[in-house]
Amino acid sequence: MRKxxxxxxxxxxxxxxxxAFPAGVAAAGAALKPVKAFTKGEQYMILTFPxxxxxxxxxxxxxxSGFSIxxxxxxxxxxxxxxxxxVLFLNKPLxxxxxxxxxxxxxxxxxxxxxxxxxxxxxxxxxxPQGKLALKQTLDPSGAGTTIxxxxxxxxxxxxxxxVGASGIDSADVRxxxxxxxxxxxxxxxxxxxxxxxxQYTDSTRGTAEARQELAGKMAAAQxxxxxxxxxxxxxxxxxxxxxxxxxxxxxxxxxxxxxxMLSQPVSIIPKAGTMIADNIINExxxxxxxxxxxxxxxxxxxxVVTLQKNPYNTAEYAAGDVIHVILGQxxxxxxxxxxxxxxxxxxxxxxxxxxxxxxxxxxxxxxNPALGDEEFTPRVYVERAGQTISSMPRSxxxxxxxSRNPVILSHSTGYVEIGSPVTAAISKAGTVYLVPxxxxxxxxxxxxxxSYSEATAAAANETVSLSxxxxxxxxxxxxxxxxxxxxxxxxxxxxxITAAPANYxxxxxxxxxxxxxxxxxxxxxxxxxxALKSHLVTTYSFDVVPSEADLTxxxxxxxxxxxxKVAVNGEALELFDIRIQKAxxxxxxxxxxxxxxxxxxxxLTADIVDTSAVMEIEYWVNFRSSVPHSLTVGGxxxxxxxxxxxxDTVTVIADVGSDDDRLAGAxxxxxxxxxxxxDTRAGFIAGPLRRSESNPEIYVNPINIAxxxxxxxxxxxxxxxxxxxxxxxxDIPTAVEIIIPSHPLxxxxxxxxxxxxxxxxxxxxxxxxxxITTP
Numbered sequence: 001m002r003k004x005x006x007x008x009x010x011x012x013x014x015x016x017x018x019x020a021f022p023a024g025v026a027a028a029g030a031a032l033k034p035v036k037a038f039t040k041g042e043q044y045m046i047l048t049f050p051x052x053x054x055x056x057x058x059x060x061x062x063x064x065s066g067f068s069i070x071x072x073x074x075x076x077x078x079x080x081x082x083x084x085x086x087v088l089f090l091n092k093p094l095x096x097x098x099x100x101x102x103x104x105x106x107x108x109x110x111x112x113x114x115x116x117x118x119x120x121x122x123x124x125x126x127x128x129p130q131g132k133l134a135l136k137q138t139l140d141p142s143g144a145g146t147t148i149x150x151x152x153x154x155x156x157x158x159x160x161x162x163x164v165g166a167s168g169i170d171s172a173d174v175r176x177x178x179x180x181x182x183x184x185x186x187x188x189x190x191x192x193x194x195x196x197x198x199x200q201y202t203d204s205t206r207g208t209a210e211a212r213q214e215l216a217g218k219m220a221a222a223q224x225x226x227x228x229x230x231x232x233x234x235x236x237x238x239x240x241x242x243x244x245x246x247x248x249x250x251x252x253x254x255x256x257x258x259x260x261x262m263l264s265q266p267v268s269i270i271p272k273a274g275t276m277i278a279d280n281i282i283n284e285x286x287x288x289x290x291x292x293x294x295x296x297x298x299x300x301x302x303x304x305v306v307t308l309q310k311n312p313y314n315t316a317e318y319a320a321g322d323v324i325h326v327i328l329g330q331x332x333x334x335x336x337x338x339x340x341x342x343x344x345x346x347x348x349x350x351x352x353x354x355x356x357x358x359x360x361x362x363x364x365x366x367x368x369n370p371a372l373g374d375e376e377f378t379p380r381v382y383v384e385r386a387g388q389t390i391s392s393m394p395r396s397x398x399x400x401x402x403x404s405r406n407p408v409i410l411s412h413s414t415g416y417v418e419i420g421s422p423v424t425a426a427i428s429k430a431g432t433v434y435l436v437p438x439x440x441x442x443x444x445x446x447x448x449x450x451x452s453y454s455e456a457t458a459a460a461a462n463e464t465v466s467l468s469x470x471x472x473x474x475x476x477x478x479x480x481x482x483x484x485x486x487x488x489x490x491x492x493x494x495x496x497x498i499t500a501a502p503a504n505y506x507x508x509x510x511x512x513x514x515x516x517x518x519x520x521x522x523x524x525x526x527x528x529x530x531x532a533l534k535s536h537l538v539t540t541y542s543f544d545v546v547p548s549e550a551d552l553t554x555x556x557x558x559x560x561x562x563x564x565x566k567v568a569v570n571g572e573a574l575e576l577f578d579i580r581i582q583k584a585x586x587x588x589x590x591x592x593x594x595x596x597x598x599x600x601x602x603x604x605l606t607a608d609i610v611d612t613s614a615v616m617e618i619e620y621w622v623n624f625r626s627s628v629p630h631s632l633t634v635g636g637x638x639x640x641x642x643x644x645x646x647x648x649d650t651v652t653v654i655a656d657v658g659s660d661d662d663r664l665a666g667a668x669x670x671x672x673x674x675x676x677x678x679x680d681t682r683a684g685f686i687a688g689p690l691r692r693s694e695s696n697p698e699i700y701v702n703p704i705n706i707a708x709x710x711x712x713x714x715x716x717x718x719x720x721x722x723x724x725x726x727x728x729x730x731x732d733i734p735t736a737v738e739i740i741i742p743s744h745p746l747x748x749x750x751x752x753x754x755x756x757x758x759x760x761x762x763x764x765x766x767x768x769x770x771x772x773i774t775t776p
Contacts, residue, residue, distance in 0.1 A: 032109060032116040034086075035172070036165070037102060037126035040197075040393070043251070044262075045069075045088040045102070045126060051111045053081040057355070059264055059309060062086065066108030070101040070123070078262050081109065089262045093248035098131030125164050127176070129190065129241045135163075136180050136237065143234050146181045182233040191226050191240040195219055198247050200382060200394055203332040204325070211253045218246035263392040264309045264317055267356055269326065269381040270397060272303040280399045282367060284406040284488050290364050302363040306337075306381050307356045311348050320344050321386040324359060327394075328366045328401075330375050337361050338386070367403075374429050374461075376402045407431050407482040407490040410462065416499045416511050419474055422466035423496055425456075431484040432457045435467045438477035438495040445483045453478065472498045475510035475627075502540045506569050506577060512536040513627070514584055514604060520575075523582045523602060523625070524561050531557030533567075541571040549576055563601050582625065588614055588634065595622065605630040605651055612656040615663070618643050624673060626650040636663035637674055647673045654678060661751055665710030665731035668700040670717075677708075686728055696721050715739070715755070719746065729753040729771050736776070748773075 036048040054060045062079035067088055069076070078089040086109060094100070101123040110117040127135065139154055140146045154177065155169060163173040201207070202216045225231050225239040271277040276286040282302065291298050306324055311317040318339060326335040337359060339347075347357045366372070379401060382394040405428075412425035425433045434452040442448055448455075453472050456465035472478060477497045482490035500507035508517045514525040515536040524533055530545040534557075537543065544554035545561060546568045555565065567577040582602035583594040588611035594603045595618060602623040610633040617638045624632065625648040633654040639645060647653065655667035655674040667677045668690060677690035677700060690700040690708055699717045701707050706726040707718035712735050718727050719742045729750035739757025741764050748755070748764070750771040758776050 031119045032111060033118060033121065033166070034102075034104075034124055037124060039094065039126070039128055040087075043090045043093050044393075045090065045100070047086040047088070047102070047124075049084050049086070049109065051116060052084050053086065053109060054083060054112055056083065057267060057309065058082065063105075063108055066105040068103045070103070071097065079108075080262065087262070093251045094128055095245070095248045095252070096130070097128050098134050099128060100126045102126060123162075123167055125162055125167075127164055129194075129237075129244055132180070133237050133241050136234065139177070139180060140234075143232070148181075151177045151181070186231060186233045186236055188226050188231075188236050191222060191236050191243075194240045194243045194247070195222055195226065196380070196394065196396075198222075198243055199327070199332055200325075200380075200391070201247065201250055203327060203334050204384070207250060207253055211250050215246050215250045218243050263322070263383045263385065263390060265393040266324075266381045266383060266395040267307040267309055268398070269304055269306050269379050269395060271401070272305045272360060274299055275303050276300050277302045277304075277363070277401060281402045281404065283404045283486065287367055287372075287405070290368055293365055293368065297362055297364070302367050304361045304363055304379060306359045306361055308347060308359065308383070310355055310357055318344060318347050318383065319385070323384045323386055324361070325382050325384060326361050326363070327380040327382075328363065329372070329377050333366050333369075335361055335363060335366060372403060372405070374403060374405050376400050404484070404486060404488065405429075406488045407484045409433070409480055409482055409490050409493045411464075412480050412493050413496050414494060416497050416509070417469060418501045419469050419472060419498050419510075420501050422468060423454075423478070423480065424464055424466050425480050425482070425493070426462055426464045427458050427482040427490065429461045429484055430459055430463075431482050433465055433467060433480055433482050435469075435472075435478050435480055438479045440479075442481055442489070442492070445487050445489070448481055448483060448489075458482075469498055474498055474500045475508075475513060500538055502538045504540055505571055505575060506537060506539045506543065506567065509536050509538045514582060516627070517577070520577050521580055522567050522577045523580050523604075526581050526583050526597070526600065528561055529558050530555050530561055530565075533561050537567070539569055539571075541569050543567060543569040545579075546576075563599060580623065582623075585609065591616065591632070595619075605632060609633065611635060612658075618645055618673075621645070624648060624651045624653065633678075636660070637667050637669075637672055639666065639669060639671055639673075643671065645671055645673045647675075652676065661730045664708065668708050668710045668714065668730065670698060670711055670713035693721070693724075695723060699724075709733075712737075725766075729755060732756075739773075 032049060032051065034047040035050055038046055040046050060081045062081055064076050064079040067076040067079050075091045076088050077091050080087050103123065104118055104121040106120040107117045136146065139150045159169065162168060164176045165172040198215060198219045202212050202219060222239045222243040225235055271280060276282055290301055304326060306326065308318065320339055320341045322339045324337040324339065326337070327333070328335060343359060377400060379397040380394050382392045384391040408428040410426045410428055413423045417423055423435055427433060432455055434448040434455045436442060436448060436451045436453065440451045454468040456467050458465050475497065477495040479495050480493040497511060499510040506517050508515050512525070514523065515533065516523040533545060546552045546566050547555055548564055549566055552568055561579060563579050563581050565579050567579065569575045569577065580601035581599055582604050583597070583600050584604050584606045585591045585594055586607040588609050591603055591609065594600045601621065602625050605624065605626040608631045612633065613635045615636040615638055616634045619640050621644045623646045627650065629650045629652065631652040631654055633656055635656055637655050653674045654676045656678040657663040657667050659680045664677065664679055666672070667674050675692060679686070679690065686702050686706055686708065688703040690702055693699050693701045696717055699707050699709065699714055699721070701724070705723060706728060707724045708728045708730055709715055709718050710731045712733055715733060718724050719740065722744050725745060726747045726749065729748060732754045734754065734756040736758060739755065739760050741760065741762030743762065745765045747766040748771040749769045753771050755771055755773045756776060760773060760775050764773065
């Protein structure tokens, strides 16, 4: 404002440029004259007066014949006063017009208190947007910007002319010319108004589809200028005029034409109190709770209240069949409501307690649209005469409505990711992405924070973030969740599996649960071919599957891997890895099948297995393994004398032998794979289960250090252990070798068992109960 004031002073000081400026506004109580005129849309002209003409929100019809313009073929079809404005509706759009001279008969316009009225007004000039642009082009043909000098030159060249308002050059003309100087920031208000005005036609069913499409194209071009941060004021003005001309052209193309009668503008549109949109925000949980369109409308479902001005003087301004158009969303979805006879009764009820009538609009269909995403929009409403091209001016809501949907993971790393490499993801809105175990149960952001291995924040929609895989487990699967700033969760992503990074020699990639590298042994599931095995291994060197240590020719990719083959890694020196064929077992029958299948070297437990009635016979080398601690409980263990059985530390084998000493003897044999033996109380002095001794893991003892043996190796180990004071002999132990009786006290118990050796050395210093020691 400071620059504008200085400019005015400069103009007033330019002697001889123009004569004194008469006042354009009458004092209170004098003649009522307009102070400004402008266009609104394609057929509306609005005159502003210095005093109120009606009460607030009141619309008063004026004598339309008291208004005219100086353009042939144009007439005023409706004149209405509201507030301090008079709205004139023309019979057709202003096309190719730079300015209009408006004539008003004496006494047509009066102040609200009746103390003032207008004199006869001849030629109150109004500049159209097209005329405003033309005047800018005259003042500043180059587009560099209108200056005070160009304004002064124009006034000097037109000393007796009229620019706007009353005839002659006055202060209103000067102010108008100065307003063309485009001082300060670019003003896009008129362009945005033109876009909104055009939208009511593109969103309607008026005219032909081709005409609406043409207008939509012009509107898109205008929106592009509006969105351009670097657009100049001249470019904005040109875009606005071109769009308005497009609207005018659209109106001319309408196939039918009825002399228009402007309907009253709706008073307001607001979310209905008590509904989920009452606070102008709706989130995912609320959307999911909406009753379906075919269900009864609930009190909490989204609804808008449109308030209409009651028909003045019961003249039936609105009529049954008129359509209320509620425009929602950035895409301009039209929710149409047809006024019924009962609605019109309420609108015509001028005796009621309110000057307004309210209509409730069901908005469920808009919010249930699956394509609806995060957005902010301002609801708009207008009323249209059914079957005619007559409508009210649109009314926008006072507050925007915000839609907040759950975030969506748009893209992310898939399949396998090497440990140490990041997992990437892009989400639909600003928020945080979490990497959690695939099996994690997630119901809240707190769950994510408690179980996540890593997290990353996206500052904006579609931003790609990276999540660390440090601390994750090779071979384990993980999922991604996103949460927005309001705590709304996304659906989980598909799982990604963490694989091993290349090592100097050989690692299992982690892409198959039963391909494992343990030391110099590669465990391979039965039936896997060489190509598949290679795909699940990783190394920094080249490697192949070869037939044997003696034959390093790579085997074919489709050849089934056997335990005779090797994995040859061509590192700094050739290194060969043994291959063991393993089968997974989740039940005791799986174990029996694996033991009966030729070529199986290892049985991998994938679950706790319990079968207290079965007896397991092992006739060849087998390794019981597990990637996590699992237990194998069997009724008894029978191991052939020449068997070699090994066990991984993560497998606990439990033998449940009941009261059967023969099975007990097998379970505690020297080469037994059982870690724990369960037995009943037949030998009452042996309390609790048997476990391998911590000091001597080759024998089994109970919690009070009583040893149980079933073979000669058991005798050697138990009798030589000074911590063992009692031994239970679960089986006859006949040998042809020397049996040494320890010098420390030792009590022997059994069930008619015989300990036979030659010779027997030493003297038993203890109790014999049920055990006979003999020499052959």
